[in-house]
Amino acid sequence: MEKVYAGKTVGVDKEGYLTDLSQWNAAIAMEIAKEEGVELTAKHFEVLSYLQDQQRKEVALSIRSIGKSGVVDIKQFYELFPKGPLKIASKMAGIPKPKSCI
Amino acid sequence: MKKLVILGAGTAGTMMASHLRKKLSKSDWEITIIDQCKPHYYQPGFLFLPFDTYKPEDVKKSIDEFIPKGVKLIREKIDVIDKDSDTVVLDDGKKFKYNILILATGTKTAPGEVAGMLGEYWYKSIFDFYTYEGALALRDKLRLWKGGKLVVHITEMPIKCPVAPLEFAFLADSFFIKKGMRDKVDITYVTPLSGAFTKEKCTTALTYLLNDKNIKIVPDFAVEHIDGANGKIVDYGGEEVPFDLLVTIPTNMGDELMARSGIGNELNYVPTDKNTLQTKVKENIFALGDCTDVPASKAGSVAHFQAEILTENILLYIKGKELKPDFDGHANCFIETGHGKALLIDFNYEFEPVKGKFPFAGIGPLNLLTESRLNHWGKLAFRWIYWNMLLPARKLPFITPKMSKSGKNFN
Numbered sequence: 306m307e308k309v310y311a312g313k314t315v316g317v318d319k320e321g322y323l324t325d326l327s328q329w330n331a332a333i334a335m336e337i338a339k340e341e342g343v344e345l346t347a348k349h350f351e352v353l354s355y356l357q358d359q360q361r362k363e364v365a366l367s368i369r370s371i372g373k374s375g376v377v378d379i380k381q382f383y384e385l386f387p388k389g390p391l392k393i394a395s396k397m398a399g400i401p402k403p404k405s406c407i
Numbered sequence: 408m409k410k411l412v413i414l415g416a417g418t419a420g421t422m423m424a425s426h427l428r429k430k431l432s433k434s435d436w437e438i439t440i441i442d443q444c445k446p447h448y449y450q451p452g453f454l455f456l457p458f459d460t461y462k463p464e465d466v467k468k469s470i471d472e473f474i475p476k477g478v479k480l481i482r483e484k485i486d487v488i489d490k491d492s493d494t495v496v497l498d499d500g501k502k503f504k505y506n507i508l509i510l511a512t513g514t515k516t517a518p519g520e521v522a523g524m525l526g527e528y529w530y531k532s533i534f535d536f537y538t539y540e541g542a543l544a545l546r547d548k549l550r551l552w553k554g555g556k557l558v559v560h561i562t563e564m565p566i567k568c569p570v571a572p573l574e575f576a577f578l579a580d581s582f583f584i585k586k587g588m589r590d591k592v593d594i595t596y597v598t599p600l601s602g603a604f605t606k607e608k609c610t611t612a613l614t615y616l617l618n619d620k621n622i623k624i625v626p627d628f629a630v631e632h633i634d635g636a637n638g639k640i641v642d643y644g645g646e647e648v649p650f651d652l653l654v655t656i657p658t659n660m661g662d663e664l665m666a667r668s669g670i671g672n673e674l675n676y677v678p679t680d681k682n683t684l685q686t687k688v689k690e691n692i693f694a695l696g697d698c699t700d701v702p703a704s705k706a707g708s709v710a711h712f713q714a715e716i717l718t719e720n721i722l723l724y725i726k727g728k729e730l731k732p733d734f735d736g737h738a739n740c741f742i743e744t745g746h747g748k749a750l751l752i753d754f755n756y757e758f759e760p761v762k763g764k765f766p767f768a769g770i771g772p773l774n775l776l777t778e779s780r781l782n783h784w785g786k787l788a789f790r791w792i793y794w795n796m797l798l799p800a801r802k803l804p805f806i807t808p809k810m811s812k813s814g815k816n817f818n
């Protein structure tokens with residue numbers, strides 16, 4: 306599937322998660338944020354770039370590991386991305402929907 | 408004499424001891440298994456203890472009953488693994504050198520991870536059923552409980568046997584109907600996931616069960632603290648769910664031994680290759696069961712499939728051959744739905760649970776992803792299979808470690 310964000314056509318899955326991180330840019334993140342009703346600040350971008358780094362290193366993400374990352378604590382993570390922060394933040398970061406494996 | 412040491416004599420460790428003692432020559436290999444515990448618990452039975460369906464003696468036997476002849480059992484707490492010198496150190500200071508080490512120390516509940524969980528209200532209005540003690544304390548509570556708001560709650564993923572909390576909610580519904588007091592009990596299921604099941608296909612196919620049983624669901628709930636005095640759980644977003652009786656699945660964590668040894672992740676799980684089951688710690692250290700970080704279910708059935716594959720890989724490793732990436736995440740679980748019925752699901756890393764027949768394509772007799780009485784008998788028979796077939800590593804007829812795709816409807 307494809308979708309146009311900020312004038313750019315990108316590959317997405319059926320829930321709107323980018324399928325190729327290299328197509329991501331900040332304008333795309335801002336449009337996705339608008340859909341989710343979130344206004345992005347510098348702190349948001351700091352979290353997004355942490356998530357992208359972890360994704361490149363193929364480290365599975367969890368709310369707990371983000372809380373221990375030193376970038377944000379869990380409380381702040383929820384304030385920045387209310388309700389299901391890991392899912393919302395992953396979408397904005399252009400990485401796959403976190404697998405709640407098992 | 409070469410030395411193979413297994414840490415943990417639960418489901419996975421015991422199965423490995425049984426497999427390897429049959430395969431490794433007694434004159435070349437000494438096998439030692441170490442565990443701090445006396446009893447071996449049949450953990451799937453903990454689900455039935457609170458409802459008085461199983462008695463304590465149904466789920467508890469002695470560890471040494473299942474350790475095969477020719478394997479040395481050491482009963483002591485493991486303090487630390489020194490991977491550089493290939494040594495395991497026990498609490499009493501004894502040291503064990505190894506050529507090959509197998510980790511099978513499982514996972515356990517860590518109720519101290521959430522503020523307000525342990526304390527004044529623990530085992531008064533807040534319970535777990537993932538431990539023997541918790542399941543029995545909850546049984547005593549349910550025998551006398553007059554009704555009110557029952558909240559069944561998962562703290563965070565991953566947990567072992569991820570369907571057990573939902574089964575608990577279903578069985579509770581049946582239990583209160585039978586006691587003639589279902590109208591006095593309000594059941595709510597609170598989960599950090601977006602739906603009742605960890606697998607989307609299941610959520611779509613099975614959400615009707617929750618509606619039928621009048622169980623409310625609160626998804627996407629990440630608990631921040633528990634307020635025992637006012638009877639509510641509070642999430643990071645400020646949302647509150649009130650309870651009179653909270654049945655929670657605390658955070659599950661690997662043993663602290665992994666933290667002490669510097670080889671665990673943030674939940675003390677050991678980074679492990681998800682297909683070969685060799686750890687990323689060192690080439691002569693392998694791991695299976697609940698103690699690894701592989702993205703498969705933490706379940707006895709999974710440990711069973713892993714044990715067959717890991718046994719082969721250990722033999723390959725000893726011969727200096729390349730390991731086989733054969734573990735595909737295969738899991739196979741019965742889900743109790745109450746009123747004497749159950750579901751059966753079968754899935755792996757790649758495929759979500761689907762409808763179809765098991766284990767014989769087209770014939771069954773078990774139906775996948777559909778409630779039936781036969782599946783319920785399957786679940787109860789699992790206890791016998793566990794003690795008599797799985798732990799001694801007898802071959803299960805017809806069920807292969809790799810998931811079979813025949814007889815299943817993949818669309």
Ligand SMILES: Cc1cc2nc3c(=O)[nH]c(=O)nc-3n(C[C@H](O)[C@H](O)[C@H](O)COP(=O)(O)OP(=O)(O)OC[C@H]3O[C@@H](n4cnc5c(N)ncnc54)[C@H](O)[C@@H]3O)c2cc1C
Pocket residue numbers: 414415416417418419420441442443444449450451452453454483484485486511512513514536537538567568571662664695696697698705706707708709710740741
């Ligand atoms: C309520 C409930 C229901 C379940 N239902 C099912 C089901 O229906 N089907 C299914 O397949 N699975 C089910 N499971 C899951 C299943 O029981 C586990 O996945 C399985 O037991 C894992 O085996 P293991 O060997 O990895 O860990 P365990 O069996 O837990 O064994 C770990 C062992 O390591 C020992 N150990 C740990 N650390 C140390 C140390 N430092 N020193 C010495 N010894 C140590 C422990 O004493 C323990 O004996 C259920 C679990 C629960 C709790």
